[in-house]
Amino acid sequence: MWILDAAIDGGSIRFFGRGGERRRVTYTPAFSFVIEDPHRHREMLDALDDRYGLSECRIETIFGVEDGYSIVASRRVAGLIEEQSGHTARIYNLDLRADQRFLAEAGITFCAVPGEDRFSPVFDRTLATMEIEVSDPPYRSRRVHGITVDGDAITGPVIDRLAGLIDDVDPDLILFPHADYWMPILIDKAEREGVIVPISRTGRYSRLSARSYWSYGQMVHREGAVIPEGRCLIDTDRSFTYRECGLAGVLFAARLTGLSPNLTARFTPGTLISSYENYEAIRRGIAVPYRKWDAEGSRPISMLREADKGGMIFQPVPGVYDDLLQVDFTSMYPSIIVGQNLSPETVTGSTGEGFLASVLAPVLALRIRTKGLKKEEPRYAGMDSLLKWMLVTSFGYTGYRNAKFGRIEVHEAVTRHAREILIRAKEIAEDAGCTVLHGIVDSLWVTGGDSETFIRETERETGIATESEEYHWIAFLPMADGTGAYNRYFGRLRGGGMKIRGVAARRRDTPPYVRSFQEGLFAILERAGSAGDLPGLAGEARRMLHDAIRGLPAAAMEDLVITRRVSRTEYTRRCLEASAIRAYGMAGVPVEAGMEIGYVVRDGKRLLVDPPWEATTADLQYYQVLLERALEEVAPVFSPRRGDDNGERRG
Structure with missing residues (x-):
């Protein structure tokens, strides 16, 4: 089956x-x-x-x-x-x-038949599917007035008609935006009307509790969920796995972890990699510890100071550079775990194949395979994205105090090897006549020299595959103190398009109107064939700013919404987020720590905001400042300062 x-x-x-x-x-x-x-x-x-x-x-x-x-x-x-x-x-x-x-x-798993290789990206994904959407606004309404099924609005008694359609189609999979919010309301409404809505094939449901928790330095909120039996129900708006990896990623995660798609659609990549490790341990007859009692051994402070250094960064000199090559190590950290046989037992003296290295090896090999497959067939992109996220979090979990198969010494050993690899790659690049302009953890930006020799020798010495991108030009942006920012840059790729990191157009809290303006600026910059062409585009960029400012009064309120993830629900000082939480509360919408909320700034000086659905006016001066800052972010490329002029300072 x-x-x-x-x-x-x-x-x-x-x-x-x-x-x-x-x-x-x-x-x-x-x-x-x-x-x-x-x-x-x-x-x-x-x-x-x-x-x-x-x-x-x-x-x-x-x-x-x-x-x-x-x-x-x-x-x-x-x-x-x-x-x-x-x-x-x-x-x-x-x-x-x-x-x-x-x-x-x-030795079997979900989304597979017995005997099937669960690591194969080629598998049967055929499912009878239905799409349901409630037309009422989520979180602001607890009533269901309108429902569409597969794009068609239901007429008549909506709950009764929905039940009939589900009975007729009998879907295996239901795609439902905000399902985890609407399901308790739908079930309650059906019970009051005496209707059985067969979203669960047995009529029974399991529940996941809502909770807020810290993850990678930020507070995250997970919605509670009502999960049906016998069908897969995906909240297409809230599911990270579905948004990033699609249905293929959700089903592939189920194959790898031994968790149902109902769960893989709701769990984070960290939970998925941890569940995969648990599945592999059970399959191999290895006991999974209930609690961690060996997260870190006792060490002198001098040893800790030497070991705990994190990733390596070569700080760039701000400026615009022509003819650059960016070289990225593919899944560097998990490759180090596998290549160096790192695992809690091997870093404490045991010999033989380490458990962690052995269970990550097939996932790493599969990631390399899907990266190649997706270039030819887009249907593999979702699976590749899933593997990328699982492998990224596999490193973080080595240092997580509650990880079943984690230990901080593994985490430190990985970063130590990564530092050594990046330093050695820099030396190889310089031996090949290249100049290293920037480096961060698993990426190097170089110019000049014999880049083919550099890549070939780096892969040979490190044993890690690389990917590379060529730029016509790239701009490394300055920080407030004038030194180069580590993660803020943009440039024109030789393969077409712009690569943009760390600026307003890439930040999720940027209002759509401001994001669209800055994306328009990058469309102008993309016409530059070299750094020397950029200053000539300054006038057009400033005219675009003036046009955007003039258009603010006519901007739709939804295009001025600022979206923020709130880390707390109580603030000791006045700020826009505190005002937004109060506004949500007055509208009857509860806010939990880690939730994303949106608001429109009505008065920036007085810190007054409105929820998006109540906003009728905006502080145009406040949004003008955001537009001006968006231009200021890219303005350094219009100055005559070129990367070539900074060569002496780089040394």
Whole structure:
């Protein structure tokens, strides 16, 4: 059976295929634990044996084999074992999903038939699909007045008609913007009207709780979700995996992780790579630790100071440079993990193949394959994007204190090797007669010399594949103190188009009107064949600014919306975000930390804003300043200062 979904039901699991096909298996997973001194805790062990049945077992971990015990009991019992052992008991395989564990132990997975290679990017994705959309505004309304199905508006009693259409089509997949907001409302409305809406093929739903959490230095909010059984329901507006990777990415993630598409559509790339590692561990018979007790060993401060340095950066000199080559290492950090055999057990002295390196190796190989495939067939782009995000977060998880297979020494070893690689690549470039203008972690920008020799020798020495892009010209922008910014640049590519990083057009909080203006500026700059052509475009850019300012009074309110992710809901000082949160509250829309909110600035000096749906007027002076700043960001290219004039300072 091609498995689409699963539901855990007491001591069994129900699997669902396409078209509603079902299969039930009996499965009661056990967890295991290790006690340092069993004789000391004999009374507890005897009590566990009498009540639950306790069996001695050998527990294979990434660090070796341990003698322990296996028991079928609840998480509450595991907590009592920890408490009564003085928190010295080490518990394994406790917080794993039963369906994922069953599939891993059986060597099968979601979105595949038994025996199918789950690492193959070529697989059957045929699903009966329905698209549903509620026409009422989400978050501002708790009523459903209008619904469209596959683009056609429903007439008559909307809930009754929706139920009938779902029955008729019987879709395997429902694409539904803001589904995680609307589902509880739809279910409640259906119950009040006495209608059964068969979004769940069994009539039952599971739930994910809403939560806010820190991730990579920013607060993120995950919506709560009501998830149907037997069908895949994707919130196309809120799902990061769907937005970045499409349906192919959601289904491919399910194949790799052993999680249903309903979950892979809602989880972050970090959770996906962690789940993939768990699946691989179970499949290989390796126990997954319940808690981390070895996230970092004790070390003297001098060793920590030497080890914890992060990535390498060669700071650019601000200016405009002609004829540049950007060379990027493909998946550098995971390539280092695989190439250097880095894993928690290998950095602490164990020999042999490291677990982390071995499980990332096929994903890395697959990423290299899909990068090539997507150039010929766009249908592989979603899978390639998924693999990129999973591999990017695989490095971050090595240093995450709660990662099941992470350890900070692995994180530090990766960055150490990365620094050495970038320094060696710089030396190879200079030996080939190239001048290195900028470098950041896994990328180098060079000019002149024999670039082919540089690339060939770099790949040979490092063992890591590279990709390169050629520029007619590139501008490295200055920071406030006049030194070169690390991540703010733009330039014209020889292959066509502009590459733009770190400016207003790339920031998500930029209002659409301002973003469109700056994109227009880049369209002008794209006509320049070299740095010498750029100053002559200054007049046209300034005229475009004047036109944009004159057009502000006629701008639509939705084009002036500023979107921000709020890290808190209470502020000790006055600011636009605090005003926006108050405005949302007055409109009856609750805001949680980590949520993205939008607002239009009504009065910048008084810090007054309106939610987008209530905005009728805007502070045109405030938005004029944003337009002027957008021009100022690109204005350095209009000065006569050229990269060639800065050569002496670069040394």
